[in-house]
Amino acid sequence: MGINDVILKTVAKAVVxxxxxxxxYLFLSGHNSPGGGFVGGLVLASAFVLMFLSYDTExxxxxxxxxxxxxxxxxxLLAVLSGLGPLLFGQNFLExxxxxxxxPIFGKTELAxxxxxxxxxxxxxxxxxxxxxxxxxxxx
Amino acid sequence: xxxxILTIALSLFVLAILLALYRIIRGPSMPDxxxxxxxxxxxxxxxxxxxxxxxxxxVFLEVILVVGILAFISTIALARFVERGDIVEHKHD
Numbered sequence: 278m279g280i281n282d283v284i285l286k287t288v289a290k291a292v293v294x295x296x297x298x299x300x301x302y303l304f305l306s307g308h309n310s311p312g313g314g315f316v317g318g319l320v321l322a323s324a325f326v327l328m329f330l331s332y333d334t335e336x337x338x339x340x341x342x343x344x345x346x347x348x349x350x351x352x353x354l355l356a357v358l359s360g361l362g363p364l365l366f367g368q369n370f371l372e373x374x375x376x377x378x379x380x381p382i383f384g385k386t387e388l389a390x391x392x393x394x395x396x397x398x399x400x401x402x403x404x405x406x407x408x409x410x411x412x413x414x415x416x417x
Numbered sequence: 418x419x420x421x422i423l424t425i426a427l428s429l430f431v432l433a434i435l436l437a438l439y440r441i442i443r444g445p446s447m448p449d450x451x452x453x454x455x456x457x458x459x460x461x462x463x464x465x466x467x468x469x470x471x472x473x474x475x476v477f478l479e480v481i482l483v484v485g486i487l488a489f490i491s492t493i494a495l496a497r498f499v500e501r502g503d504i505v506e507h508k509h510d
Contacts, residue, residue: 285493296486303479311479320483327490330497333506414505 289331296324304399314395318402325407334411349404356397359390423471430464451495458488
């Protein structure tokens, strides 16, 4: 090839870090403000897409040894298991609960079990979006 | 006074987006449409910023970041498509 794209690769190394941080922020802030598992998963997937764009698939798969098909399946499994959990305590399917805890740094913090369900959704969205992008971009 | 200025700015952003939309529809070549799409993204970011000043709120600031990220990635993808023809390389060299 011989096309010099060192500027793109250098910028992508910094921008991927910013996008991943913003995706995790959106994922964690999705209870009372804009965000949530789906939006956070989409932003995280756009970080992976930027990595695949600026580098090639071999390099990214060596650096991040994740099978994205298994990742999306694991996300669905996590979401369903978080729905099955309240059945053990005699509650309804997908019933969520929350409580306030005193954490060392954050102070009084609200911890909710919906975070596990949202984590499953985020993993599913990341896996599905990266799979779609990789499937429609390969030309063989 | 400031609301008049913000209203005029929003009208001008709408005008700029309409002009870029005309370039997307009637653009003779593919790079024209790419640059016009990027221009629509930048104008949307600016319009959302002006709108959040207008409403005195800060809940729209995540929208600016998301639209900025999407405009950046789509510009890179379309530039790679124009330059090389394939968007994601399978193997390096």
